[in-house]
Amino acid sequence: MASFHGNKINPSRFGIGQVKFFVFLIPLGIVMILPIVFMFSQALKPLDELFLFPPTFLVRQPTIENLVSLLSLKDMSVIPVTKYLFNSVVVSVSVVALALLTSAMTGYALSKKKFKLRKTLFEINTIALMFVPAAVTIPRYLIVEKLGLINTYWGHVLPLLALPVGVFLVKQFVDQIPNELIEAAAIDGARDTAVFLRIVMPLIKPAMATVAILAFQTVWNNAETSSLYMSKETLKTFAFYMTTLSTTIGNNVAGQGVAAAAALVMFVPNLIIFIFMQSKVMDTMAHSGLK
């Protein structure tokens, strides 16, 4: 207890001793934010600025023209943009939820349960991390087809659930939970589900939040399942819609602005999820019983 009452985690005052840290942190931090500033500024640039040479980093005369023309594009296709968005939301939410659950269960079992195959399974998982996903496109298609997942939401969800990074990260975090803690809970009469939900889950929250962010990235930006497994236009996702935008209109001069706006629209949900999840990552780490 003393450890987190005794030292204040976030000092409220600025002291001279902190200067040496800021000397490094501020310039590095600016570099980190640049790409995001660039994205916003690019989307807000009017056409003549987009083709300026030498290109400017920041927008000079911001305009929402690009965004407006992006939204008015919906008249071109029969299906409203909202349908794509709806699909994306449904698919993303299910993938994130299911990926979290399977990663947590697998990571916990591989770390704390003793059974013959657990080392082998984890090694296989780590090796699976290394394979180029593009190389398994055809076989995956065959599987999806055989399972009858073509033109169903499951076709979006199931192939993305295999998230080796998730299992990898969760397992590493569960490893850090002392066995004594789990044994003590078991002695106190906690069942496996209770141990898992009440002890393990709260302690691996940083890992879970990270996995959630990574899973969301993968699914939200994924246009592949739509183009490969879905032939019905009404089942395709927003990411797919965006790629068709940039290929159909991105090639001509006027399309550049719309493409930049589309990139921004694609990116904003990532940012929102990130801001929402990262506070969980950071908050829980300081107070987790991992000490």
Place this chain on the structure above:
Amino acid sequence: MKLKLNKPRREALIGYLLVLPWIVGFLLFMAYPLYFSLFMSFHKVAITPYGIDTTFRGWDNYKDAFLTDPDFIQKLLLFVKSTVVMIPIVIVFSLFVALLINQPIRGRQFFRAIFFLPVVITSGEVVQELFAQGAATIPLMDQSGVIAYLENNLSATWSAPLIDVINRFILILWYSGVQILIFLAALQKVNTQVYEAAAIDGASPWVIFWKITLPEVKPFILVNLIYTTVDLFTNTFSDVIKLIQDNMFQVGTGFGYSSALAWIFFAVILLVLLLAVWLFRNREKTAYAGSGR
């Protein structure tokens, strides 16, 4: 479930039950596809309206990759070289940043968020879009004339690698998000009382870092080593992966050949990773040998 099982067996059963969904998913979407791509790598694959046509080619796909392909080996070597250089830089950098943002400074939460931010940039379409628009280089560097200054005042042998590092610096920063987070979690695990005790005993921050902090975060260095290697090798702008994808839809080469390329690439990644882990373990042993472990 009130089965009469002895404890180890019950535990094993629960273990398998928990892993089961993962195993099923893995078999369907990883293991079988991997097997199939290995199979294809020994065949010439043609996609016809009636299905997939395969003719056996033996090791020819692999031979072609090494002997006749003008690009593959050259690109592979170049990519491996540059990536292997980046790995230690990413690790050291992310440890450095993690140490900084673990300090009691104002706005700590804010800085943490910023340094973790690249995680949302480096995946998927976004980073490609950024790359296409040229945001991955530091335009300020160009505009402020730093690069021109280096070019004018240093000989090409010196300026080229320097510029290369500057240009890639942003990439290094962007690929450190998860690593920083992992290190940060490790650092927060260290009991602050240990630091206080060491400080009272008169240890300098430098000594504290080497004697207390580093041993504590050591297991996580290995985790990060694996993560970084994999992350850098399989990211979307690897030239090699682009080459593999290009070959997929070429009539002359097709899926069989690109599968062979993918497997060669996979073998190389595995080799680099094993080497890195082996080096790390070896160093660890020699480091501990002195302290009698």
